[in-house]
Amino acid sequence: MPATSNPAARFLFDPRFVLLAGSLIALVALGMRHSFGLFLDPIAGSLPDVDREAFGFAIALQNLMWGVAQPFAGMIADRFGSARVIFVGGMLYAGGLVCASAASTSLGLVLGFGVLVGVGLSATSYAVVLGAVGRRFPPERRTSALGIASLGGSLGIFLSVPVTLSLIDSLSWPTALVSLALVAAVICVLAPALSGRSVEPNADQTLKSALGEALSHRGFVLLVLGFFVCGFQLAFIGTHLPAYLLDRHLAPWLGGAALATIGATNIAGTFVCGVLGDILSKKKILVALYLARSGAVAVFVLLVPSDVSTLLFAAVMGFTWLGTVPLTTGIVAQIFGARYLATLVGIVFLMHQIGSFLGAWLGGLVFEHTGNYDIMWWSVVASGVLAAVIHLPINERSLADEGAVPGRVLRNA
The missing domain is CATH 1.20.1250.20 (MFS general substrate transporter like domains)
Structure with a gap:
């Protein structure tokens, strides 16, 4: 201050x-x-x-x-x-x-x-x-x-x-x-x-060295890949869920109700994930979130859809919806510090947006070519499992704890 x-x-x-x-x-x-x-x-x-x-x-x-x-x-x-x-x-x-x-x-x-x-x-x-x-x-x-x-x-x-x-x-x-x-x-x-200053000032480190440090770090690369999956999943579901429900002959109101349910439970999920991230391993919570998404999608697609199953699915998805944000950002700050946090998080979110673009676009493309969303739903399941797996090797330890010095590029082998 x-x-x-x-x-x-x-x-x-x-x-x-x-x-x-x-x-x-x-x-x-x-x-x-x-x-x-x-x-x-x-x-x-x-x-x-x-x-x-x-x-x-x-x-x-x-x-x-x-x-x-x-x-x-x-x-x-x-x-x-x-x-x-x-x-x-x-x-x-x-x-x-x-x-x-x-x-x-x-x-x-x-x-x-x-x-x-x-x-x-x-x-x-x-x-x-x-x-x-x-x-x-x-x-x-x-x-x-x-x-x-x-x-x-x-x-x-x-x-x-x-x-x-x-x-x-x-x-x-x-x-x-x-x-x-x-x-x-x-x-x-x-x-x-x-406009306040950081509680962890590191005036000696340059932006170039911070970028080199992050891009050389296996954990950062895996976080980027995981957030790409997050964007892919959420954009597909947010864009195409209402149309999917209509295709399954459910009431038109249900699509809007499902998205509203996602928004409501998202509030609780984001808060809970943020609090747990200060107590437990952030990467392990992310693993649990991605597996929960995959499980919820698999059950939803395999069951005969109904009003109740749709709203339950939306509630589970909403709870995991943006809980990845404080956890992923928290890991970046935990490893690299807060000095260049906006830059590094910006790179992570760039990949999220690329995933979002592909999730929304491929959903429509697949439907036009196959007449259904089956390939996309199971792609969401598979990508969630993959995201969970690639988070496991992430080393959450701070580079400062490992003896990193400003300007030196370290690799997380």
Whole structure:
């Protein structure tokens, strides 16, 4: 905490306030993103050259821009401070929503929803926010703090749908987007709270040496591969579960209820995983999460689907949904320290987004070629087992405990 006699400044840089601000930023940024699909029908119905394909491309580009820009946002945050990056990201996010609200063609929609919001997300979501929060807490409390910050994103996902639906129903869709842009501007107000220094300063280490250290470390590579699987699984299920239920002749309401159940149990799961991560081995909890996902999917696909089995499946999946975030981020911080946490987590999340892209896209491709989702469901099962297996060899010990020195690249054999 910066040395100061000013009570307001001491409060602003108190780790608890940093955690609160980071949670609220994640709530706004990730929550609003979850509701963008609700704009498909009103926008496609009012703009002459926007159909489902054009809207889908804008959202797909948003995911891609989010993933590609995230490591760079993390690097800039680690070099110049998270507060500056989050402030600029909030401006881009709000500007993208305003741009989309004023769009008269698909190009404006792609620029707003796709490019500006995508880059804005890279600066206001997990990598930069969790990097800032992780730097303000000591190792023994860090994973639970990361879990609480991630909980903000989970709560935002849960709240976003009813709020956005209410805005669209009571206002025109352009006005609803402008209203969301005003909410996004809150990110800029909260950004200064995430400007505190790390509790683990390591001024001697350079970004280049930190990257070399991580990319040479077998555990980091395995974490990256595991998070790729996480993105693949969640994007497929989140995108295609409602259609799968309709294919099995279940009621149309069930798809929305299943996604709402995932959002609700996700809140509890993220918090529990964060707390357990400060007590137990994080990699072992991740192994359990991936195996639980695979088991839940296998049972769900093998059973004759019903309302009850679907909601039970959604509850189990929701509990494991984002619990991987504080655990994976916590392992990165535990091994490499918090100095370049935003950069390293940005690389991990880039692979998550690539997995997300493939999960959503391959789900549709496989269905179009086979007429069902069977191959994808069993790919989710197999990939979850693989992710569990590759987490087992990860060495969670800190490089500092192993005698690492700043600037030296170590290999985890």
